[in-house]
Amino acid sequence: MTETLLRLHNLVVSAAGRRLVDGVSLDLEAGRTLAIIGESGSGKSLTALSLLGLLPEGLAVDPATRIGVEGRPLAPQDERGWRALRGRRIAMVFQDPMACLNPFMRVGAQIGETLQRCGIASGSERRARIEAGLAEVELPDPAALVRRYPHQLSGGQQQRVMIAMALAGEPDILIADEPTSALDASVQADIVALLARLQAKRRLALLIITHDLAVAAALSHSIAVMQHGRIVEAGPTAEVMDRPRHPYTARLVGAGRRLVDTPASTVPRHVVVAAEGVCIDYAARRLFGRPSRAVHGASLSLQAGRTVGLLGESGSGKSTFAAALAGLRPLAGGQIRLLGHVIEPGGKPLPKALRRRCQMVFQNPYGALNPRLAIGRTLAEPLELAGMPASMRATRIAAGLNEVGLDAGVADRYPHQLSGGQRQRACIARALLCDPEVLICDEVISALDMTVKVQILDLLKRLQGERGFAMLFVGHDIDAVRWISDEVLVMHRGRIVESCRSEELDLVQVRDPYTRRLLSARLMSRPAGENGIAPVREQLLRDAPVPSVAG
Missing domain, CATH: 3.40.50.300 (P-loop containing nucleotide triphosphate hydrolases)
Known part of the structure; x- marks a missing residue:
C-alpha cells in the first residue's frame, strides 16, 4: 500500500478579500508524481508555496485549510513547525535558478549552508556530501564545480545545482516549480530524465508545477489542472491527456497538439x-x-x-x-x-x-518595453522617427494594437499592467508600425x-x-x-x-547527429495522448543517457 506523505485539504489563499486559490485539495504519495498544470496566474505556484509555509506577506490562508506532512498536522501560520521540516522532510526547486542562487557565493558554499542548517556540523562530512550530491545530479567533476560561481555555469547546470541543494537534507517530498521553463529542448529532456531517475532511486513524492504539458506527461502519474485558482480536472495522466473532460483542459491539450501539424x-x-x-x-x-x-x-x-x-x-x-x-x-x-x-x-x-x-521582435517583452512609458508612448516612437505627424499617430497606434488583437485602451497602460502575451503582442505591434518587409x-x-x-x-x-x-x-x-x-x-x-x-x-x-539529438530529446517528452505515459516514463528511466557534460 502506497504511503501518503503530504495531504492538503481545502486550501484557500486570499489577498484583499479576493480568493487567489480556492478550495484546492490534493494528496502526494511516496514514489509517485503529481503534476499541477495551468496557465500563468492560475494559482499553481501559490499552491506550492503554501505547502512549505512560504507565502509572501499580504496573502492569508483560510483557517479551515488543513495541511499534513507525513501524518503530522501543520497550521499554515506555524512558522516554527515549518522551519523544522523545510529541507529535511520537504524541499523545493524554484523556477529561476540564477535568481535563487547567491551570485556572490560559490556553489559548494551554498549547498554546504543547506547541510549546516540540516544539522551536519562536520566540515569534512559536508564536503563529502556536497560532492556526492553534485555527482548524484550527474554534474561532471564535482570537485572542481564546488569552487565555481553560479554565473560560471550553464542554465542546465544551475538547475542541477538547485536540485542537489534541495536534496541535500534527504527530503521525502520534493516540489519542483517550473523546473524546465527556460531551458533548451535537449537540456529540458536531460532535467526531466534526471528527476525521473532521482525519484525512482529515492522513492520521492514529487510535485511538479508546470505549464508545459509535455513535461507533465513525461514525469507524472497523475495530473491536476488549475484555472482561476481552482482544480477543474484531476486524474491519471493518460486519462487527462487522452480524454480531457473539462473544456479548459481540452483547450490546453489541443493547443499543444496543434503544433504537430505543419501549415501548408x-x-x-x-x-x-x-x-x-x-x-x-x-x-x-x-x-x-x-x-x-x-x-x-x-x-x-x-x-x-x-x-x-x-x-x-x-x-x-x-x-x-x-x-x-x-x-x-x-x-x-x-x-x-x-x-x-x-x-x-x-x-x-x-x-x-x-x-x-527590417524590424526585430526580441525575446523578453518586459525588457524590450520601457517600464516608465505607457504602451502608446512606446509605440509612438517609431512613428515619430518615421516623420508621421502627431495628429495621425493615435489613430495609427489604435489600428496597430487592434491588428494584433489588443484593445485601443492598452495604449494608456504600462508594461507591468499587461500579461506576458499582451506585452509580446505590443512588441509585435511596434515592429509592424513601420510596415517592414522583413x-x-x-x-x-x-x-x-x-x-x-x-x-x-x-x-x-x-x-x-x-x-x-x-x-x-x-x-x-x-x-x-x-x-x-x-x-x-x-x-x-x-x-x-x-x-x-x-x-x-x-x-x-x-x-546531422546534433539534429537527431534535438529530435530525440523532444520525442522523450511528447504528450501522453500520442505515445502514452507508461512508455514515456519507461524510456526516461531506461534509455535516456546520462550526459557526460551536463547542459
Whole structure:
C-alpha cells in the first residue's frame, strides 16, 4: 500500500478579500508524481508555496485549510513547525535558478549552508556530501564545480545545482516549480530524465508545477489542472491527456497538439535577405586577447512571404546571427544582402531608410518595453522617427494594437499592467508600425504558456499572410519552429549543421547527429495522448543517457 506523505485539504489563499486559490485539495504519495498544470496566474505556484509555509506577506490562508506532512498536522501560520521540516522532510526547486542562487557565493558554499542548517556540523562530512550530491545530479567533476560561481555555469547546470541543494537534507517530498521553463529542448529532456531517475532511486513524492504539458506527461502519474485558482480536472495522466473532460483542459491539450501539424507552405517569391559565409566575432575579453568567433560561415536565403526557422540551443549563435541580419552586429567575414543593400566587414552600416523595413521582435517583452512609458508612448516612437505627424499617430497606434488583437485602451497602460502575451503582442505591434518587409523574431514565445504560444504563432502567421513580409523565426522549441516555418536551419556551435523543409524535419533523412539529438530529446517528452505515459516514463528511466557534460 502506497504511503501518503503530504495531504492538503481545502486550501484557500486570499489577498484583499479576493480568493487567489480556492478550495484546492490534493494528496502526494511516496514514489509517485503529481503534476499541477495551468496557465500563468492560475494559482499553481501559490499552491506550492503554501505547502512549505512560504507565502509572501499580504496573502492569508483560510483557517479551515488543513495541511499534513507525513501524518503530522501543520497550521499554515506555524512558522516554527515549518522551519523544522523545510529541507529535511520537504524541499523545493524554484523556477529561476540564477535568481535563487547567491551570485556572490560559490556553489559548494551554498549547498554546504543547506547541510549546516540540516544539522551536519562536520566540515569534512559536508564536503563529502556536497560532492556526492553534485555527482548524484550527474554534474561532471564535482570537485572542481564546488569552487565555481553560479554565473560560471550553464542554465542546465544551475538547475542541477538547485536540485542537489534541495536534496541535500534527504527530503521525502520534493516540489519542483517550473523546473524546465527556460531551458533548451535537449537540456529540458536531460532535467526531466534526471528527476525521473532521482525519484525512482529515492522513492520521492514529487510535485511538479508546470505549464508545459509535455513535461507533465513525461514525469507524472497523475495530473491536476488549475484555472482561476481552482482544480477543474484531476486524474491519471493518460486519462487527462487522452480524454480531457473539462473544456479548459481540452483547450490546453489541443493547443499543444496543434503544433504537430505543419501549415501548408506559401508560394516562393523574390529573395529579400541573403547571407553568404557570414562570420561574427565577439571582442576579446582582455587586452591583447584574441576575439572569439561566435558564428562560422553561416548562410541562408529568405524570401518574401515565407518563414525560415533558426533552431538551436542557447549559446549556439542563432541570436547573434539574427542580429547581424538586421544590421545590428558587425561582420568579421562573409556578406549579407538585405533589401538590396550589401553588408560587409568594415562596410557602410545599414541606411536609416532600410532600418524601418527590417524590424526585430526580441525575446523578453518586459525588457524590450520601457517600464516608465505607457504602451502608446512606446509605440509612438517609431512613428515619430518615421516623420508621421502627431495628429495621425493615435489613430495609427489604435489600428496597430487592434491588428494584433489588443484593445485601443492598452495604449494608456504600462508594461507591468499587461500579461506576458499582451506585452509580446505590443512588441509585435511596434515592429509592424513601420510596415517592414522583413521581420526577425528572436525567441518570442520562449517564456509563454502553451495556449498563449499558439495564439502568438497564429497571429504571426495571419499577419504574414495579410502583409507578405519575410520572417526569420529564431527559437529552441522544435514543434513551434517546425510549425511556423517553411524551411528550418539547425545551428550548433556557430555553424549551420542542417537545412531542410519543415515537413522533412522528422524524417529519417535528417543527417546531422546534433539534429537527431534535438529530435530525440523532444520525442522523450511528447504528450501522453500520442505515445502514452507508461512508455514515456519507461524510456526516461531506461534509455535516456546520462550526459557526460551536463547542459
